[in-house]
Amino acid sequence: MARKTGSHSEITGPLVREAAERLFARHGYAAVSMRQIAGEVGVQAGALYNYTPDKQSLLYDMMSTHMQSLLQSWSDADPGGTPMDRLQAFTRHHIHFHLQRPDAVFIAYMELRNLEAQNFARIEVQRKAYEMVLENILQDGQGAGAFHVGDVKLAGMAVIAMLTGVTTWFRDDGRLSVEEIANHYWDMVRKAVGA
Amino acid sequence: MARKTGSHSEITGPLVREAAERLFARHGYAAVSMRQIAGEVGVQAGALYNYTPDKQSLLYDMMSTHMQSLLQSWSDADPGGTPMDRLQAFTRHHIHFHLQRPDAVFIAYMELRNLEAQNFARIEVQRKAYEMVLENILQDGQGAGAFHVGDVKLAGMAVIAMLTGVTTWFRDDGRLSVEEIANHYWDMVRKAVGA
DNA sequence: CGCCTTTCTGAACGATTGTTCATTTTGAAT
DNA sequence: ATTCAAAATGAACAATCGTTCAGAAAGGCG
Incomplete structure (x- = not known):
């Protein structure tokens, strides 16, 4: 069984990491909010917690x-x-x-x-x-x-x-x-x- | 006229800058709050604004x-x-x-x-x-x-x-x-x- | 001592923080 | 078309943020 039904975390997951990397590098970890990262991905902040604890x-x-x-x-x-x-x-x-x-x-x-x-x-x-x-x-x-x-x-x-x-x-x-x-x-x- | 009455900003001012320097270096600017700096100096957060805009x-x-x-x-x-x-x-x-x-x-x-x-x-x-x-x-x-x-x-x-x-x-x-x-x-x- | 300026407090403000969660939406599999 | 888990929403949470300000405390000067 490859991917489960309804799943596309294989797409969003990497996008989250890429957005976080870009933003952390640009503004610094402490200065970047989870909502900013979510915004870059095109998703609400809560959704990020499907990809990182x-x-x-x-x-x-x-x-x-x-x-x-x-x-x-x-x-x-x-x-x-x-x-x-x-x-x-x-x-x-x-x-x-x-x-x-x-x-x-x-x-x-x-x-x-x-x-x-x-x-x-x-x-x-x-x-x-x-x-x-x-x-x-x-x-x-x-x-x-x-x-x-x-x-x-x-x-x-x-x-x-x-x-x-x-x-x-x-x-x-x-x-x-x-x-x-x-x-x-x-x-x-x-x-x-x-x- | 040297120092005005009731003044000891010549003491607190440098303390604020020293505390800020120490904390910014240790934890980073974005991660340090004005209240932390004030705490190091032994003063309330509002008092800092006598020494920096x-x-x-x-x-x-x-x-x-x-x-x-x-x-x-x-x-x-x-x-x-x-x-x-x-x-x-x-x-x-x-x-x-x-x-x-x-x-x-x-x-x-x-x-x-x-x-x-x-x-x-x-x-x-x-x-x-x-x-x-x-x-x-x-x-x-x-x-x-x-x-x-x-x-x-x-x-x-x-x-x-x-x-x-x-x-x-x-x-x-x-x-x-x-x-x-x-x-x-x-x-x-x-x-x-x-x- | 009482005056007067400087300094500080302490509370308050609106905004934003990371995180949680019940609910809704999504979309492949049956 | 129905099912069902995955994924996303959107509101809510307690906490904390930088900053402001009226009023209290402090302390050298007359």
């Missing part, structure tokens, strides 16, 4: 899904090989991935403080896992003499901050293409880690 | 003051001299300044979207002015052959993002002192710009 879950679910997607996407893109190859792949993947979902990225970085304690802890685990991906690459390269950084942990944080910063100023109709941007960033990352 | 002004004033303070502080710290000297001074100043006022920094980066259109435009002018400080240093150094960056504007954004990122993980009781952190960052910035 509450507003907080709407936020947590999209953040968790985003982090999961980021980790999985890197896992698929990781070419293995030398630390240098992997660092370049990481840099390019990070930029491409982040520029492809600006709203989700924005929320993942800005709405951490609006997560309830337990949800926050869960997201932090995923976030930390991603940071460790880069830290491990840098550690390997440092050990092999391919990189020369003063402090591996600090270098990891610096690189991620630098790369993520691209989302704050990138515009689709801007001066540089994503590919050109990725090239420039890789050049700076490479030099910054002393390779 | 409305909630929005509370946010705008602290952001504008912060940006003004940042620009002035750099202006005082700018050593002049070679682009290399100035870039190092900029790097160290940025880190020291930002780590000294984590709440104000957090608000300046996170609450832009909660500014009314006109206030947002004003803050953007100040923000842009600060970006231009770095961009000009990089441009001068590039022209003099001291730096080798692929794109001056992009390098400026990358450096600022990297430096500002330090505020997201720095802890006073952490592994590294501010001075050590500044040293490491300067090392990476120097290499990233090809100097």
